Amino acid sequence: MQFRTYSAPEFEPYGDSRQPETNELWAAPVAQTPIDADVALPGSKSQTNRELVLSALADGPSLLTAPLHSQDSDRMVEALAGLGTGVERMPEEGPFGPDLRITPASELTGSTTIDAGQAGTVMRFVPPVAALALGPVTIDADDSARGRPMHAMVDALRALGVDLADEGRGALPFTIHGTGRVAGGEITIDASSSSQFVSGLLLSAPRFENGLVLHHAGERLPSLPHIEMTIAALAARGVTVETPELGTWVVAPQAIGARDLAIEPDLSNAAPFLAAAVATGGRVTIGNWPAETTQVGADLATYLPLFGAEVTLDGDRLTVRGTGRITGVDLDLSTGGELAPALAALAALADTPSELTGIGHIRHHETDRLAALVAEINGLGGHAIELADGLRIEPAELHGGVWKSYKDHRMSTAGALIGLRVPGVEVHDIGATAKTLPQFPELWRRMVAAAPHGVLPA
Ligand SMILES: O=C(O)C1=C[C@@H](OP(=O)(O)O)[C@@H](O)[C@H](O)C1
């Protein structure tokens, strides 16, 4: 049975996840008093998109409860549906959208074009799946995302015996001429620019005829927790990934088990909300915080105290309390580069200098995040400079002005965070948050409104 008829969801709880870049300026709400709020967050992008891929490759239907519904997850659903996967929106609906039942195709089929949008997880996780399909699959992305590194994936697929036409660019768009099978084998890649190359290959590897022996050889390997998340997601479906040494992963050919599971809230999207408590000397609590997780956002519980906050976990409720003072930090963020924009914004509000290092690779995220953060912090009167692999941010009196998003959801939310304390910040294209959190403007408005009493720290 084929399921090519998946159509874009009508359900949009707070906004349209497909909205284009807007030229509107969003007046960032200023916290008049310390924030005192409980915030509920939608599902993890990283977990949702891994489980969508694994469900499409599994040996039976899987039910995903509380998955993310956003641009990145919509692009993944559409990509997999385009390859013949069944995606059913269930009548059960949580606060952020319906559950999804995924039914694998009896045979993945090509003759389709996939739009990765801006989603790194779609452009790096889907090509190996497309290689398992029968027929040509063209993969493309937004103009702004076509420059994101893809060389490692192009070279890897060719080394695994896949016929891929890229007109010598090593970048999107390219066409994979799938034969319904991938030989697999032993390959070496350089995943210095993104851990997603490793994750993408591991997710499909059990379906390769000879499995996969993957070596990484390069100057660094960023975002290790995201690779651990991939290995944990495979393990929960009965697939063992052996790691005989650091930088080598071995997957034998085997079935991927079907699985019903609940997606955790997105702990990386928790960053600006929890940082808001620190910025305003207030309190923010996020519920449904997982007791155990591979999400790198869990490290916020370690990072935010370094800025002077108090963090407590009571059951599944994580609470951050600002103490009234924000101190600068020296932080190696190589494991959690996606937290850098929020933490850099907090550092710009601190009264001592900060260095965030180990994040050279975030120059290749939705935008060059190091350049963007320096430009926007300094545009508001801050003192930020780019380091070889990070940022140095010194204390400065900030003023209002336009904060550009560069079509980057985490740039938008970083601007909102600074705007809590600096009157007159206007975020250009707050709609960029639809990439992973279409509800951001509404959730942020409600959080700021929940600030009834108290006096802001000086
Ligand atoms: O596998 C994933 O889900 C991700 C891995 C990381 O990518 P990089 O290794 O490219 O930083 C992270 O920054 C991204 O937001 C999500």
Ligand SMILES: C=C(OP(=O)(O)O)C(=O)O
């Ligand atoms: C880097 C990010 O996204 P992507 O999955 O597109 O790489 C991010 O969300 O911070």
